[in-house]
Amino acid sequence: MLASVWWVWLSAALGLATLEVIVPGYIFLGFAIGAALVGLLLLIVPIASMPLILVIFAALSLGAYLAMRRVFGRPGQTPKIWERDIND
Numbered sequence: 810m811l812a813s814v815w816w817v818w819l820s821a822a823l824g825l826a827t828l829e830v831i832v833p834g835y836i837f838l839g840f841a842i843g844a845a846l847v848g849l850l851l852l853i854v855p856i857a858s859m860p861l862i863l864v865i866f867a868a869l870s871l872g873a874y875l876a877m878r879r880v881f882g883r884p885g886q887t888p889k890i891w892e893r894d895i896n897d
Contacts, residue, residue, distance in 0.1 A: 812859055818848030818866075835877055842877075843870030 811817055825841035846869045847862060856862055 810857075810859060813851065813855070813857055813862060815848045815851035818844050818851060822848060835874075835881060839874030839877060840870050842873035843867070846873075 822841045822845035825837045825844060829835070829837040829841060843866050847866045850856075850865065851862070856865075
């Protein structure tokens with residue numbers, strides 16, 4: 810199956826990283842990191858089970874997203890509340 814080949818996942822990671830540059834916001838970067846890690850994992854250990862590969866991809870993408878949120882998040886994680894309008 811093509812989805813269990815390592816270079817497909819690394820190509821998907823490159824495509825998702827490129828998409829992140831076009832549409833910023835750290836949305837696709839977590840998926841790109843997850844796909845790259847799955848590609849590297851498949852390069853080392855061949856896994857034939859597609860559901861297992863997708864579970865690993867989902868877990869690694871979630872972990873990458875949470876790690877980026879911790880690293881790139883604002884201190885305190887509270888949104889800025891505007892008290893008055895600039896036009897007042």
